[in-house]
Amino acid sequence: MPHEHAPIRTAGADLADARGAVILLHGRGAGAADILALGREVAPDALALLAPDADGATWYPHSFLAPLASxxxxxxxxxxxxxxxxxxxxxxxxxxxxxxxxxxSQGACLSLEAAARLGGRWGAIAALSGGLIGTGEDSDGKPPADKRFDYDADLAGTPVFLGCSDVDPHIPLSRVRRSALVFEDLGASVDERIYKNMGHVVNRDELDAVRALLQPLA
Structure with missing residues (x-):
């Protein structure tokens, strides 16, 4: 199984003493060290940070909008x-x-997909430039849908943050908005923020939003 032996890097508080934990998932071509640096910037000191390292620096080979089987x-x-x-x-x-x-990016998509599939009450979900994975009904002009986003889960009020540009070259705005609606339907408390002409990057408002999201876990 790919990533079966992927190491999980750690930072922040020791897990044995931590009041909470943040699992950080890096983007394509990056690694645990990169996303841990972001985690250190937004997470309170009382939280443990865990960041798996994907095999070959990528979680899956094709676009998150590709058919699931690919x-x-x-x-x-x-x-x-x-x-x-x-x-x-x-x-x-x-x-x-x-x-x-x-x-x-890829890590944001994976965070959302994992939360939607696993369900339950999480401390928080933060997706920076990402959306749910699969060729869905919102994919106009794409191949036929292979996913209906009908997750059998209850997120029980989990706070969810989705931040993305309106012109992100990798993440269509329609998928961000569809993901926000799906999470609302799953019982999450969603904060969706769309930034004009930003590109595929993270801005200060997003970092501040994630910091506020994690503060109650400390």
Whole structure:
């Protein structure tokens, strides 16, 4: 299984003493060190940071908008790696409601997909430039839909942040908005922020929003 032996890098508070944990998922071509640097900027000192390193610096080979089968078995391996990181935090005494999932780009897509599939009350979900994975009904002009976004989950009020540019070259605005609606339907409390002409980057307002999202976990 891809990513089966992916190391999970750590920073921040020791898991044994942490009040909460943030599982950070990097983007394509990056690594755990990159997303941990972002985590250090936004996470309170009382939180443990866990960041898996994807095999070959990519979680899945094709666009997140490609048919699900084309990204297998890499996507299943990536989701299993997220679950492994969650289990590590829980085994150290950190309950699910004090665990946050956060990521950028590919990592943002993976964070959202994992949360929607696993369900339950999380500490927070933060997706910076990302959306739910698969060729969905919102993909105008794309191949036929292979996904209906009908997740069997209840997020029980989990706070979710989605931030993205309106002209991101990798993340269509329609998918960000569709993802926000799906999470609202799953019972999450969604904060969707769209930034004009920003591109595929993270801005200060997003960092401040994620910092505020994580503060209650400390």
């Amino acid at each position: 990204n297998q078995p890499y996507l299943d391996g990536a989701l299993a790696t997220v679950e492994r990181a969650v289990a590590l935090a829980e085994a150290s005494g950190v309950p699910r409601e004090r665990i946050a999932l956060a990521g950028f």
